Amino acid sequence: MEPASYSTPLPPGPTALPLIGNVLQMPRSAPWERFREWNLKYGPVASFKVGTRTVIILGSRAVVHDLFEKRANIYSTRPRFIVASEYTLKGLPALLPYDKTWLALHRLETTVLNPRITPATFPIHSMAAKCLLYRMMGDLDGDLADHLHTYAGSVFSTLFYGTRMGSETTEDQRVMRTICVEPSKCISIEHWLVEMFPALEKVPAVAARCQRQGDALHGLFQRTFGSKLKAAKKCQSWNMFKHLSEQRPEGLDDRGFLMVITEMELAARTTGPLSLCLFAVMAALHPEEMRRVQDEIDRVVGSSRFPTFEDQSSLPYLQAFMTECQRLYPLVPPSFARATSRDDFYMGFRIPADAIIVPNQWAINMDAATYTNPKFFQPQRWLDDPSLPVPGMFGYGRRICPGRHLANTGLYIAMASLAWAFEFAKKPGLSVETGLVRSMLFCPQTDGVRVLLRSAAHGAVIKREWEAMDPDMSLHLAEIGSVLGTKTSI
Numbered sequence: 001m002e003p004a005s006y007s008t009p010l011p012p013g014p015t016a017l018p019l020i021g022n023v024l025q026m027p028r029s030a031p032w033e034r035f036r037e038w039n040l041k042y043g044p045v046a047s048f049k050v051g052t053r054t055v056i057i058l059g060s061r062a063v064v065h066d067l068f069e070k071r072a073n074i075y076s077t078r079p080r081f082i083v084a085s086e087y088t089l090k091g092l093p094a095l096l097p098y099d100k101t102w103l104a105l106h107r108l109e110t111t112v113l114n115p116r117i118t119p120a121t122f123p124i125h126s127m128a129a130k131c132l133l134y135r136m137m138g139d140l141d142g143d144l145a146d147h148l149h150t151y152a153g154s155v156f157s158t159l160f161y162g163t164r165m166g167s168e169t170t171e172d173q174r175v176m177r178t179i180c181v182e183p184s185k186c187i188s189i190e191h192w193l194v195e196m197f198p199a200l201e202k203v204p205a206v207a208a209r210c211q212r213q214g215d216a217l218h219g220l221f222q223r224t225f226g227s228k229l230k231a232a233k234k235c236q237s238w239n240m241f242k243h244l245s246e247q248r249p250e251g252l253d254d255r256g257f258l259m260v261i262t263e264m265e266l267a268a269r270t271t272g273p274l275s276l277c278l279f280a281v282m283a284a285l286h287p288e289e290m291r292r293v294q295d296e297i298d299r300v301v302g303s304s305r306f307p308t309f310e311d312q313s314s315l316p317y318l319q320a321f322m323t324e325c326q327r328l329y330p331l332v333p334p335s336f337a338r339a340t341s342r343d344d345f346y347m348g349f350r351i352p353a354d355a356i357i358v359p360n361q362w363a364i365n366m367d368a369a370t371y372t373n374p375k376f377f378q379p380q381r382w383l384d385d386p387s388l389p390v391p392g393m394f395g396y397g398r399r400i401c402p403g404r405h406l407a408n409t410g411l412y413i414a415m416a417s418l419a420w421a422f423e424f425a426k427k428p429g430l431s432v433e434t435g436l437v438r439s440m441l442f443c444p445q446t447d448g449v450r451v452l453l454r455s456a457a458h459g460a461v462i463k464r465e466w467e468a469m470d471p472d473m474s475l476h477l478a479e480i481g482s483v484l485g486t487k488t489s490i
């Protein structure tokens with residue numbers, strides 16, 4: 001580590017105005033594009049000011065690795081987000097500083113988000129994929145995004161609460177979708193202003209609005225997840241939330257526990273479906289690439305059965321297509337911000353304690369020195385050079401997404417099944433760029449995607465599998481429970 005000195009300059013960046021800093025240079029949408037410009041101009045570690053706070057933008061994979069992995073003791077905490085951490089999402093583990101409370105809650109979550117259970121979840125994911133195909137086949141002109149959200153809903157309401165496969169209706173998942181969208185307002189650009197000018201919190205009207213929003217959201221979470229949790233505890237089958245409530249650490253009150261449940265619900269129900277929406281949009285926009293994915297699936301799987309997890313290693317082009325989607329359009333383009341827990345000195349610059357650290361994932365994925373023609377959708381690049389660094393879509397270091405194993409499992413089988421069963425055609429005007437960026441999440445719009453069944457043979461398999469399906473998942477859930485070493489009630 002370089003010698004500490006307070007005269008060491010901050011990383012370079014655009015000239016800041018007194019008081020407001022660089023606020024006027026911040027675009028209202030896609031700020032990660034401006035961050036990239038600054039990284040290109042000032043270097044891979046650049047800084048700017050928003051109000052009184054220092055923001056450090058990291059524009060290269062090597063720098064993110066140095067700081068988030070090698071200096072994890074300094075870079076694993078979160079910034080203090082006034083609106084989100086103290087009002088609307090108070091108690092959500094993802095927003096907590098890196099301290100004993102966070103460690104205890106994180107340990108609790110990883111009790112069930114444990115990679116050891118992955119193979120035991122295969123039957124549940126596969127069954128949900130079958131339901132997805134059956135529902136879509138019967139509603140080809142329907143709302144594609146709805147179906148993709150229902151897929152995630154089926155998987156997670158079975159895993160989290162032990163419900164029968166497919167028992168969650170489209171209406172249930174619409175309600176959940178509305179709930180999931182609400183908190184994203186807490187991280188909108190507008191709210192950042194309050195975060196950057198903490199004095200605004202003292203303005204009575206602002207404080208009252210934050211309080212109202214917080215109370216409303218907490219009320220919603222308590223009602224929704226509180227009653228679902230009650231049902232999970234009574235459920236005969238093993239389920240994740242019953243398991244978690246049995247492992248609940250001493251000192252964690254009902255409200256705190258419910259925020260753990262809320263966090264897992266929000267994460268599970270938003271991220272996966274959005275990745276699937278992106279997959280469908282990219283399939284429609286790049287028919288020639290999708291054709292290659294389907295040729296591969298036809299060779300390996302054929303049309304008389306569904307793709308399975310055993311097929312995964314034989315479908316490298318599908319994997320390349322998925323990875324290229326994630327590189328070009330990362331779900332969380334600037335990734336999630338971190339903060340420094342103390343002063344640090346890096347590359348000759350001072351990174352002050354409490355600085356907000358933004359690992360600009362989108363810029364890293366656009367690095368032309370790593371990815372030739374980075375703006376082009378070229379799945380083949382992953383086969384030509386298997387040593388290419390995979391986009392860090394799940395974050396880094398100690399705060400890396402604990403749900404990544406489950407997420408990858410669900411994405412693979414859903415994407416393989418969708419590509420096996422359907423063609424995705426482009427309606428006039430479809431563009432991935434129109435994908436709405438709701439706060440910091442990229443939300444691809446699927447209205448411009450037309451879905452067609454690939455053949456009558458595929459349709460017959462979907463129907464046959466649906467008719468043979470047993471929606472009772474309790475044996476599979478018991479298997480997950482036994483991997484985790486719990487007694488089960490069946």
Ligand code: HEM
Nearest residue numbers: 093094267268271272336393394395396399400401403407
């Ligand atoms: C495609 C799917 C997903 C993506 C792209 C994704 C991405 C991310 C990212 C970028 C972070 C921040 C990591 C960091 O700060 O470095 C994160 C955190 C988190 N994710 Fe995910 N995630 C996904 C699915 C899931 C699922 C399915 C779950 C749970 C069932 C989950 C649970 C969490 C939790 C609890 C955190 C907070 C970690 C903390 O306490 O700081 N995620 N995720």
